[in-house]
Amino acid sequence: MSFVPGLGLVRGMALTLRRFFEPKVTNLYPEVPASIPPKFRGRLQLLYDEYGTLKCETCFQCAQACPVECIDMGGVDTKGRYAIHWGPPETYGERREESALRRAGRTVPDPVYEHFHGIDLHAVDEILEGFDHDPKELLGILAAIQAEYGYVPVAALKRVSQSTGAWYAMLYGTATYYDHLAVGAPAAAPGRADEAYLGALDGALSGRGARPDAADDAPAGER
Amino acid sequence: MTNLLATPSSWPRVLLPATDGGDPTDLDSAIRTGAFEALKTAVRAMTPSQVVTAVAGSGLRGRGGAGFPSGTKWRAAASAPEARRYVVANGYGADPAVQTDRTLLERAPFAVIEGMALAAYAIDARQGFIAVRSDAEAAIRTLEAAISAAEETGLIGPDAVETGWPVRIEIRPVQGAYMLGEETVLLKALEGKRGQPEQRPPHPAEQGLFGRPTLVHNVQTLAAVPWIVNHGAEAYAAIGSKASPGTILVQLRGPGGAGIAEVPIGTKLRDLVDLVHARGRGSEPERPIKAVLVGGPSGGFLPPDLLDTPYEYDALRAVDAHIGSGSIVVADDQACIVDLARLLTRFCADQACGKTIPCRIGTRRLSEIVDRMAAGTPRPGDAALALDLASDIVGSALCDHERLATLPTTSAMRYFRPELDDHLLRSTCPAGVCHPIAVALAGRA
Numbered sequence: 001m002s003f004v005p006g007l008g009l010v011r012g013m014a015l016t017l018r019r020f021f022e023p024k025v026t027n028l029y030p031e032v033p034a035s036i037p038p039k040f041r042g043r044l045q046l047l048y049d050e051y052g053t054l055k056c057e058t059c060f061q062c063a064q065a066c067p068v069e070c071i072d073m074g075g076v077d078t079k080g081r082y083a084i085h086w087g088p089p090e091t092y093g094e095r096r097e098e099s100a101l102r103r104a105g106r107t108v109p110d111p112v113y114e115h116f117h118g119i120d121l122h123a124v125d126e127i128l129e130g131f132d133h134d135p136k137e138l139l140g141i142l143a144a145i146q147a148e149y150g151y152v153p154v155a156a157l158k159r160v161s162q163s164t165g166a167w168y169a170m171l172y173g174t175a176t177y178y179d180h181l182a183v184g185a186p187a188a189a190p191g192r193a194d195e196a197y198l199g200a201l202d203g204a205l206s207g208r209g210a211r212p213d214a215a216d217d218a219p220a221g222e223r
Numbered sequence: 224m225t226n227l228l229a230t231p232s233s234w235p236r237v238l239l240p241a242t243d244g245g246d247p248t249d250l251d252s253a254i255r256t257g258a259f260e261a262l263k264t265a266v267r268a269m270t271p272s273q274v275v276t277a278v279a280g281s282g283l284r285g286r287g288g289a290g291f292p293s294g295t296k297w298r299a300a301a302s303a304p305e306a307r308r309y310v311v312a313n314g315y316g317a318d319p320a321v322q323t324d325r326t327l328l329e330r331a332p333f334a335v336i337e338g339m340a341l342a343a344y345a346i347d348a349r350q351g352f353i354a355v356r357s358d359a360e361a362a363i364r365t366l367e368a369a370i371s372a373a374e375e376t377g378l379i380g381p382d383a384v385e386t387g388w389p390v391r392i393e394i395r396p397v398q399g400a401y402m403l404g405e406e407t408v409l410l411k412a413l414e415g416k417r418g419q420p421e422q423r424p425p426h427p428a429e430q431g432l433f434g435r436p437t438l439v440h441n442v443q444t445l446a447a448v449p450w451i452v453n454h455g456a457e458a459y460a461a462i463g464s465k466a467s468p469g470t471i472l473v474q475l476r477g478p479g480g481a482g483i484a485e486v487p488i489g490t491k492l493r494d495l496v497d498l499v500h501a502r503g504r505g506s507e508p509e510r511p512i513k514a515v516l517v518g519g520p521s522g523g524f525l526p527p528d529l530l531d532t533p534y535e536y537d538a539l540r541a542v543d544a545h546i547g548s549g550s551i552v553v554a555d556d557q558a559c560i561v562d563l564a565r566l567l568t569r570f571c572a573d574q575a576c577g578k579t580i581p582c583r584i585g586t587r588r589l590s591e592i593v594d595r596m597a598a599g600t601p602r603p604g605d606a607a608l609a610l611d612l613a614s615d616i617v618g619s620a621l622c623d624h625e626r627l628a629t630l631p632t633t634s635a636m637r638y639f640r641p642e643l644d645d646h647l648l649r650s651t652c653p654a655g656v657c658h659p660i661a662v663a664l665a666g667r668a
């Protein structure tokens with residue numbers, strides 16, 4: 001705090017004046033790479049498309065590729081299924097509108113995250129024991145967990161990751177990829193894609209139209 | 224169990240047993256009709272490279288859809304420098320509407336097992352996996368019984384055909400995604416990973432399952448191998464078309480019936496369609512054929528005047544269709560092509576794995592454009608945009624899925640332009656299936 005009235009203003013203007021006479025710098029990136037201090041860690045920033053929605057698809061490929069596993073994310077994946085609990089805010093701060101809540105210090109409603117706490121993992125441990133904690137048997141392990149709980153709880157994924165040594169991002173990507181596994185919360189009927197397609201094909205061929213079965217869902221892009 | 228269609232008796236049979244009935248897992252009666260004859264001959268009297276030469280000389284091409292020459296693949300796998308190799312039989316049957324592969328496994332399990340053992344012998348592999356859909360329970364049961372019968376008799380196992388040569392064959396049920404039919408995706412699933420395709424080369428024959436050379440073949444391809452060894456490569460090359468000899472199982476579906484038939488490759492589409500398009504059969508007056516969808520969810524629509532096209536890999540690709548899953552669907556004039564194209568494109572987009580941009584975003588944008596066309600709410604330039612996008616997808620695709628996913632749209636635009644224009648320009652659907660918005664608003668019908 002300053003006791004001299006106007007000192008702050010003078011200081012500010014002095015900075016402006018100094019910058020005004022400094023040589024102008026244009027980085028010729030990428031021809032000339034910028035010099036980056038060795039401890040610089042950058043900040044992940046996601047891009048928005050022309051409609052103002054985030055381009056990130058929560059596909060987890062960057063998380064799987066990241067060697068130090070610093071990327072985590074939450075949101076809805078391309079198939080409209082709920083994805084994951086939120087990762088540490090500093091990694092993907094700009095992910096979804098809800099993260100604004102988090103930055104404001106308010107709680108983010110997150111059904112999946114709640115499952116993360118109150119779940120009994122004894123069954124998962126037994127399943128892991130049965131598969132000898134072998135990361136090559138992940139699909140068998142995940143199918144057994146799905147059969148046991150009716151879905152694949154996030155907490156179970158974490159446990160499988162710890163005990164088999166498989167990367168969590170890898171596991172998460174695998175579990176959400178397969179239709180017969182419902183991650184995070186019980187799905188009404190996982191793996192219905194085939195029947196929906198057959199029903200719609202029947203409809204289309206018999207003149208009833210491909211609706212209302214599978215094709216009636218909003219197109220993926222409008223979700 | 225699925226319906227086998229009656230085919231002309233002049234059509235040769237290689238894959239499915241000529242007579243129905245009897246227990247397909249009864250090894251003694253199978254041996255009486257020649258099962259495992261080829262394996263014994265090969266292991267006792269032929270070198271592995273002679274077996275490869277026989278397969279190459281027969282002109283056998285992959286029945287998984289792409290029609291890659293099998294001999295080339297076997298040579299690559301046999302010459303890849305690795306101590307351990309694998310054979311994988313792709314019996315997944317990705318197309319939900321097609322049952323051919325599981326029918327083959329249910330009816331002729333020993334042919335597939337023997338074909339795998341022959342392939343293993345030819346490329347010096349000791350382990351084979353048969354990938355099947357988890358919900359194909361009958362096929363899994365049949366295979367289990369057949370494998371254990373063959374192991375007990377010592378035809379496969381630690382000391383196959385009493386020559387000290389070990390070969391083990393295991394069943395691997397997989398499920399959960401359409402893309403699992405694609406070979407690199409299938410290998411990922413067998414490794415317990417997320418199913419996304421890999422860049423080729425290296426092909427699986429050089430670097431496949433767990434990084435080892437792996438021969439991935441459709442079960443029909445493998446089931447033809449014993450026949451080739453028994454009857455000779457020339458005999459096989461004489462069946463069907465010159466460029467791609469042999470027979471293939473097709474799944475037909477039309478107004479006059481549906482079912483599976485073993486057909487020589489190169490048969491005219493018209494003859495195949497006749498198997499299910501009731502000609503004077505039944506009392507219903509026959510509706511005219513509007514289109515034939517060849518190739519499954521990513522297939523192409525062909526108009527009736529292209530029915531003289533031979534059912535053959537290259538000929539079909541030239542007219543914007545493909546063998547694909549072996550599915551042939553006859554649509555009569557009740558169906559709307561735009562509606563069908565929209566359904567197929569949406570299915571393909573939904574099933575795309577998400578690994579690459581053409582796959583993740585390209586197929587989705589294409590599906591949105593076709594949606595707009597069907598709804599009669601196209602944006603200006605949508606037709607040109609669809610073709611442009613399709614050619615970009617084809618040019619930049621990582622795997623065949625997104626490349627082929629453009630076929631429903633491009634073939635519909637190529638052959639059914641008048642119907643498309645009705646949707647685009649006049650907002651009407653001639654078949655009365657789609658309800659383009661303008662019709663409802665203006666009260667026209």
Ligand SMILES: Cc1cc2nc3c(=O)[nH]c(=O)nc-3n(C[C@H](O)[C@H](O)[C@H](O)COP(=O)(O)O)c2cc1C
Pocket residue numbers: 284285286287288289290291293313314315316317318401402403404405406407439440441442444445622623624
């Ligand atoms: C989207 C997609 C789905 C496929 N589905 C199957 C399938 O269900 N069964 C199959 O044998 N091949 C399928 N293939 C082809 C395989 O990638 C592979 O070419 C085949 O298994 C190789 O065997 P072949 O040489 O005997 O054809 C599919 C390919 C793609 C791109």
Ligand code: SF4
Pocket residue numbers: 055056057058059060061062063
């Ligand atoms: S999850 Fe990562 S790789 Fe996937 S779209 Fe988002 S930022 Fe890109």
Ligand code: FES
Pocket residue numbers: 402420574575576577578579582583621622623624625
């Ligand atoms: S389906 Fe994703 S890369 Fe082909």
